[in-house]
Amino acid sequence: MKVTDFDYYLPEELIAQVPIEKRDEAKLMVIDKNNKEIEHKIFKDVIDYLETGDCLVLNDTRVLPARLIGEKKGSGGKMEFLLLKRVDKDNWETLVKPGKRAKIGSRFTFGNGELKAEVVALGEEGSRIVKFEYEGVFESVLDRLGQMPLPPYIKEKLEDKEQYQTVYSKERGSAAAPTAGLHFTEELLSEIKNKGISLVFLTLHVGLGTFRPVKAEDITDHVMHSEYYTLSKESAEVINKTKEMGKKVIAVGTTSCRTLETIGDDNGRVKESSGWTDIFIYPGYKFKIIDGLITNFHLPQSTLLMLVSALCGREKILNAYNTAVKEEYRFFSFGDAMLIK
Template structure:
């Protein structure tokens, strides 16, 4: 088990960072990785159905992404970017602000041609985040949908053709500021075929925070502090998953956010528990998984906690070898990149 940050680094040519989503969604590439034998196969994502079997349970994070990036201006005309991070109450948000030093306590940011949103700076937190209250007429979510832009990661420079392409087809509710990107590969048609095969689908919710892009900056990864995220595990999903575990059926997590939610919601007897909570669970090699048997995931950033989680699910040596092969085969990486199925 390695806890050295440098052991989770790899060389990625810039042209392999996915800039646009696959069209159709399920035509992205898929690498199948057998974590016991190390065998690798190269497929398309729609071939995932051949790797699933009757009785499997597919667990997905059905959170919605909000268009969290807003462009506004001060009364002086100076342009400011407001990035919504976390809702504190009905009209109050914790935010990041571009050129933050330009905005003082009590000053306002006017957003929209007709000032549909007016944000006032109330507090500056120790970590540099800002607390803003919003004044508006009507429904905040509707105004946000009209004025906001999808919070694409900083490594994506291409414009998004439509907002829904940074949203899973099964998104239900939530206020995530980043997409659970492993789920972006699924289409309604593919999900219907998966159900017809006898695979059960269980929904849970984890509101993905901006910390998901935060790099690890300590050479000993154990010194890294994870960001906290809000989750919910519905009773119906708990019944499906616990019954499957009792019967020896596979639990397949769609994405690292699903894994983090599941592994944060297990009692001392290994049973999944329903409810809401927050988690800052950090999964790295040496971790013993209690619920998850297989994982669908994208290819993650070098030196990231997500790469460590995937390494924990198989082994660091196998994953670093897999990533090297993915670079050679010119797979696309990160949020709009290709996928792998580790089983």
């Protein structure tokens, strides 16, 4: 299967640059994976497609304000650092621009010198391992000095950092938001819970590999990035009980989907687990856990588009995307949503 099999035409003006004012009033496209039916709704209508006893699985990761602007010690040259993942307490794998100025031993300062950094090693794919020096708690320093690491297709500046966080975000560690969850409000979550639908949380820290293009011509030659996940015993028990009752497990976002499918066994059960996943889901994959998926609209030729094609069928998904373009849906991180049921 070729990467070009997952292409579609997207006018640039449909790429959402800012979040919608009321999170749950984005458009919602509803697709039945068993037929060709497409419905056009508002996101808050998602509750109408959930039944008592069903289970929504949400990713409670919290995005770090991982973009730092600093100066190189000595020359004073402006530098941009993007934190990818923590290696240990004070060492981070980081993308540095311009990279040619970030040789091993180079030192940098941020803010009024309250944060300092030194390149201690070279990482993978042009990244650097950087050791940070600071007083107090690193996350607090980062909250003061860091900016949200918005995807490259978003050119507008974010007014409020919380706009790029889900309302249930909790566990810090992501370099990008699990954007399907951005549509939920506290009120909608309460309504869903009151209807007798279980809300279950797991954590997968989203890496920037999410935005990396598939460079291999044949998709089976693509190597996925790895991301850290954790699922608690309590969450696993609720998911298993839902399956035993014959009710549906609906993943909120491809991150929740990938985590569940990594942990799930051939009997359709999950257990308490944590680790790194590099699962690559594309057409031909047999889903073990999820029955439905809430997701946003993804980039052409991306691994995420391949994942939803695996669940719903490539031709059906591409037809849905072309319909979304005609109906002027908003695309990508701050865009509209899709429910595959």
